[in-house]
Amino acid sequence: MSEKVVLHYFDGRGKMESIRWLLAVAGVEFEEVFLTKREHYEKLVNEGALMFQQVPMVEIDGMKLVQSRAILNYIAGKYNLYGKDLKERALIDMYAEGIGDLTDLISMYFLSPPENKQKSLSNIEEKAKERFLPVFEKGLANSHFLVGNQLTRADVHLLEASLMLQELFPTILSTFPKVQAFQERMKALPKISKFLQPGSARKPPPDEALIKVAKEVLSHAFK
Structure with a gap:
């Protein structure tokens, strides 16, 4: 079982950005696979990796987690960012x-x-x-x-x-x-300071090019 955390989403903020933030603050290194074509999304669906045919999807601890709230809850619970009781x-x-x-x-x-x-x-x-x-x-x-x-x-x-x-x-x-x-x-805070530096995984505000890619990849969601 791979220990590598892999994020599947667009090269932009959206629902994945809060997940990137939480992983960065937890000190967890991760890789990103960016969806740039409709085929990339369809491959994930056909592999059964997307429970509700939606992204973001995060590979962590041998699981393919979907639904952003569930992902955030899991990361927060795992890395002691979810309170004491x-x-x-x-x-x-x-x-x-x-x-x-x-x-x-x-x-x-x-x-x-x-x-x-x-x-x-x-x-x-x-x-x-x-x-x-x-x-x-x-x-x-x-x-x-x-x-x-x-x-x-x-x-x-x-x-x-x-x-x-x-x-x-x-x-x-x-x-x-x-x-x-x-x-x-x-x-x-050191981990946050690092995430705020140029070259980190933090994404800029979305532009028209990113929105165009997202609409093409998830064409069903914009019909």
């Missing part, structure tokens, strides 16, 4: 689901047609400032971490999401000092 895990899950809602909004911006982009941007900014960031600011009021007294997947997801927000709105954290301070602490 069930109560902490429930809080982590709530934060993770909320952060996922926020990052989904951001992802949809890149998929929206040009005439809808400004409206999408305004929607993201409004919801970030009124619904999401106040929750994280409150959660960090008396602790360096969102849950408990150690780093968890919730913290990793928040860092990723806050950096994505700043790509669209550079000053958006100016009225959220706790989140700002949290971000600086997280960026100083």
Whole structure:
């Protein structure tokens, strides 16, 4: 059984980016197989590697894991990023689901047609400032971490999401000092600092070329 962790997805963010982040913070080295043609995807389906005919897919510990939440839960549990008990895990899950809602909004911006982009941007900014960031600011009021007294997947997801927000709105954290301070602490951690350096597996925001490839590979999902 191979110990190598292999990620199967596009050469872009999407649903795999949070998985890359979590593996990097856990100190796990991984390889990536990028889907660039429809045949690559069909081969995985025909091999029975995709339970629901969807990617991302991660080969780890002799398994072919699909469904991004299941993958993230497994990695977090395996590498002690999932709290100390069930109560902490429930809080982590709530934060993770909320952060996922926020990052989904951001992802949809890149998929929206040009005439809808400004409206999408305004929607993201409004919801970030009124619904999401106040929750994280409150959660960090008396602790360096969102849950408990150690780093968890919730913290990793928040860092990723806050950096994505700043790509669209550079000053958006100016009225959220706790989140700002949290971000600086997280960026100083050696494994995170390494992942933020040029040449790492971290992906840039999606562009039209990547979106075109994804639509061609997963043509069934866009019909």
